[in-house]
Amino acid sequence: METTPAALAGVLLDLWREILKGSTRDLYKLLAEVDLSMTQIKLLHVLVECETEISVKELAEALSMSLPNASRTVDGLLQRGLVERREDEHDRRVKRVGATEAARVLIDRVDTARLQGLEAWAADLSPVQRAKLLDALSDLPKKERRR
Template identity: 40%
Template structure:
């Protein structure tokens, strides 16, 4: 069963990546820059550069270079923190947010194509099978997100 689920997820991931690469083909973005955009898209508020680096699992230098390139491209805004001018705060610009939305839509299109290949009964069965997993997953993700945010506050 585990192999079946991993195979299914791998199929969706590959299909989604193909669609995303179609959206990103004209852009000159590195993997670090794309990752930074997705992390920033998940944040409701600005992040300090060191917070972004932590969430990326990257060095401050790597995160700083990614932000610098994204700022030049108009995809991220950067400003000094009002309490500590040494701290730089970053967030996606409207253009950056629109680009991430395009990536998400491309991935959704890949999933839609996969689901459309199923019969009505197969779609119903898939939906029924996913419902309890997704319900538990949301609870776990919320708990993990809250723990991470509390840990982040403790470090500031």
């Protein structure tokens, strides 16, 4: 098999689709329960991954959103107690936002639902297949967390 980036991407997409078959039901159920949009979940993921508060502008850029859309999304999450917002200490025009503990708990629940789906998929693999996959994945570089 050819090992170009495009060939690998195609195989990974097929694998991703296979993993998602049947493994997203619990995740979608959780998302319906908490009544959040995918945009809100993505925004919370970014904030939870950040070690410090970031500006609404940086958040918009990280999510490829318009600044007004990011601001509206933050407003909705602020009302639900999932984000905190404050003025920047050096520039009062800049608003900084961060995830609350409630947001961290929620994202942990989302990640747990995803993990359970992955575990269900992995359970269908043979022990040899699991070992090979684990070996291959353990050599991959880890992405640094946002600061």
